[in-house]
Amino acid sequence: MSALLDHLPEFWQGLIVTLQLTAASFAGAAVMGLVIAALRVSPVPVLRGIGTAYVETLQNLPLLVLLVLAVFGLPEIGLQAGLQVTATVVIALYEGAYIAEALRSGVNAVSSGQGEAARALGLTFGQSLRHVVLPQALRTVIQPIGNIFIALTMNTSLAAAVGVVELTAAANRVNLLEAQPIPIFVGAGLAYAVIAACAGLVTGRLERRLAVVR
């Protein structure tokens, strides 16, 4: 236990980096997901193709491969950023593909009669999206997006492999010094579980709030 307490500053620092990675890349993933979902349901074939290609590529590559490629490959095309920034962007792009799919299936789950009815009432495209389709779609995607958030949190640990000292890397370093793996890794695991539990709480509450009693 003392190994954990002696190195609290390192753990704290790692936890902060993990939280930064999680928050920033989730925000990025949400934006990216929205854009890609929009592409995938757009009436323009090329845009749809781009959206599909994006989702297919990102969902079928291991995040670790993407991270390594981005960290070492992007500077070669003149795009160099700090390690943590690169990792954040890569995780955001990767999870964006999953959020896009969740959103798309949410939109598709709204029965087409709803959209037709909205248009029949003379609502514009924007209005029917805002007042009719999205409110119903969001309700069904809260749970999937909560799951994506948890997956994203866990995936931030892979940033450790490209030199970002987040929680997992911090735990590994402390373990190299103290050689007390059990308390150290259990502590790190618990921290992730707590983050995930918070996410679960929030999604549960949101879902109850938006639930429609039929």
Added chain:
Amino acid sequence: MSNVLFDEPGPRARRRIRIATVAGAIVLLALVALAVRQFAANGQLAADRWQPYATWPMWRYLLGGLWSTVLAAVVSAALSMAAGLALALGRLSRRPWVRMPSAAYVETVRTIPVLVLVYVVLFALPRYGLDLPLFWKLVVPLTVSNASLFAEVFRAGILSIERGQSEAGLAVGLTHGQTMRLIVLPQAARRVLPSIVSQSVGLLKDTSLGFVVSYAELLYSGKVLANYNGLLIQTYIVVALVYLVVNASLSKLARTLEARQPRRRLFRA
């Protein structure tokens, strides 16, 4: 195409779609061209940097890595499906002393990164005298983690079977176990098949953690190759393409399976 958002396009809409198509294509091509040009400007497209990947020995080595990847994925998929089914049944059990531990396992393990589990097996267990061979150092954490994910897939599948089915089973005098085995599970299995395949894609991707364990799967083979020929970027691009081809084929299979049945998928990968 979903019709929630649009009606069939009329003449003006079609014209706008054509314009957007052309504009989109131009932007896309411009971006690709820019990236390629930058890459070439840095000498990363030079023929001698790619030439090794036109030779058979390099591919033979990478395919050996792919074989190890597939092996690790298949073994851990089989083990975690078995464990996942047990956990799912346990979580649906009427006995609290079975239900509670199963639920606790699923809910906890689902929220712990596989990498942390890998580190436990890699660093913690040897300390207590349990030093697994490399293969199992990768497969054990993957199994522990994926069991909880498969459990949720199976549970969702079992719950999706209409109550009338099991009620009918009980009504004709089958026991709970028989109803589950003979009536609910066969139907549930068919329904969760697409989710299982796409979950397996996720598992296959997770085997890239062999990179950390130094189990010679595809990504680690790429690392050894890059160490040998110093072509870091080219090697990882080739490795990425191999993953893409394999996983895209599996995803395609999942979609085909899904299209064959009326129900929608229950879970994401």
Added chain:
Amino acid sequence: MVSMRRVAAVAAVSMVGLSAACSGTDSTSSAVPGAPKDNSVIAQAPVASAAEILPGSTMEKIKQRGELIVGGSLDAPLLSQQNPTTGEVEGFDADMGKALAKYIIGQPKVKIVNAASETREALLSNGTVDVVFQTYTITPERAEQVAFAGPYYSSGLTIAVKKGAAGIAKPEDLNGKTVIAGANTPAIAAIKQLAPQATIVTFGSDPECVQALKQDRGVAYVQDETLLVADAQKDPTIQVVGSPFTTDPYGIGLKHGDDQFKKFVNDWLTKIQGQGVWQQIWKGSLGTVVQGEAPTPPQIGSVPGS
């Protein structure tokens, strides 16, 4: 355990089969230093007399098995690096393992078990591997858990920077700077000790570290001297500064308490050093990137813990 062995065996067999099927398409990149193609060195290596393989000893067990199981790496250039073209593991450590196998068995039959540096003690004590050849620095702490024959080689950490970078000549200069090191390498502890104010960034492999140095992810890269010399030779944009600032005597890891086997291995080491085999192994591997003649091997048993 069994299945992992089987996997390795299957992989090995398929590689051998495939390489037999398509020899002649050999065209690896030219950027490969020190890949000795001929095993003439091993051919000259001695074989122990029957009297030296004592009955009931570890050597006899290995001889009966017909294969020496070595804990090592596949991705350490110049030391123990798998050649993807042939499937062979090449380098100084790998050739030492082959020479020892030949000494015991009569043929250089080696199986390398990929060992992470944290698990070597466990691999030795539970008998998964017979010996460890893996830049295994002899320390008194480790000697409480394993036995060390040797040292058979002595190396040290040094610093590489981008060509033309100024202001870094010794480890103390790294204070307050960002330094690149290989994950889980001894460099991390050494930097922490000599330059406590340095920020350390770690990457998984040597090419990644070199790439990171070239992309300015850190101002310096701390690694074993021989590796850095090889890197600097491959890539003219980086250079090695100063001379090694640590001394790492590498030992041959053996099971703790097996004094008979330890003496046997030490005798073998003396023999191959006397016959010049050690020197030739050095020339065929590390010597391909380091100028000059083979160094004098370190005195056996000269280090605390050996």
